[in-house]
């Protein structure tokens with residue numbers, strides 16, 4: 001049990017439209033007590049997984065909604081009369097995608113906050129309403145435990161005005177809160193902090209480019225701990241090529257499709273968000289599956305890979321100029337942590353920019369932060385595993401302690 005004022009475990013929830021990921025974590029040590037997923041919510045063949053130590057439990061069957069999925073996870077965790085809720089859960093931390101102009105700090109959730117997150121639906125129609133489903137489900141299951149919302153946009157709230165501003169009509173932009181918000185902020189903040197610690201450097205003295213390459217992908221330039229650029233914008237669609245998202249396209253493409261291909265706005269939205277990126281070009285949104293096709297000589301997959309690498313290099317170049325001096329380039333998330341060839345290709349031939357990858361270091365596998373550049377490389381290149389759940393847990397505790 002927890003003493004007054006101390007926190008034992010935090011239940012971290014990342015809710016999507018038909019799936020959710022959860023983790024029970026001890027925020028100080030980072031020890032994961034349990035974690036799992038609920039997939040295909042709303043279907044008769046839904047899947048609930050609970051992993052606790054070496055023990056994995058699975059349920060396949062009907063899961064009507066997010067609440068039922070979480071209730072099933074708790075049920076799977078029951079041993080005699082104890083389940084996960086007996087682990088001294090003192091906070092629930094929610095990943096909330098869009099904080100809009102209003103939320104830029106971890107926020108203790110009450111009815112007004114839920115309403116305000118819902119009101120941001122226009123800005124994040126794919127994300128915020130499902131985040132609220134997760135919040136409401138947990139409130140029903142753990143009514144006495146306080147919940148905190150941690151926003152994916154928060155870290156980038158302080159982007160300089162000239163970086164956050166689109167060159168469009170200012171009144172219109174103001175009226176509709178149109179600006180570059182940036183996403184994956186929890187990961188960029190966490191990874192840049194771990195990098196500074198790992199290098200034994202002051203955060204304030206380090207200029208970094210962080211490349212978060214997962215299903216979604218984003219880059220950031222961080223100067224002395226403060227973000228000065230990031231690749232995502234009003235929505236998580238801008239920037240790098242992603243699993244199913246296009247990243248940057250000429251906005252003229254949207255008008256052209258509307259006028260000339262007779263597509264309505266929802267069809268264009270679906271095409272750019274769900275049928276583009278690696279999937280749209282190479283038939284696979286999963287990077288591993290895509291690279292297998294590349295190795296088999298598949299021409300579409302090869303083009304997709306090249307487009308992905310080209311865009312990444314373009315952003316790295318731009319951010320090196322933005323920073324003026326780059327001390328570290330950091331790869332993180334599923335692709336960044338696990339795809340050595342991609343890392344090598346994205347920084348190949350940049351010796352004159354002070355970047356030299358050590359092939360052996362780059363090929364080594366590890367779950368720990370590590371340097372993959374040579375000792376002579378002026379820019380230190382690293383792989384630093386992200387841990388958004390731990391960051392959310394810690395921020396939730398801090399928010400509750402005021």
Ligand code: ADP
Nearest residue numbers: 214215216285286287288289333334335338339
């Ligand atoms: P999410 O954005 O859902 O958190 P992740 O950070 O888990 O995504 O990244 C998922 C991506 O990482 C997938 O495209 C997957 O193929 C890729 N990935 C995971 N392991 C490897 C690997 N060993 N080699 C190449 N890519 C990998």
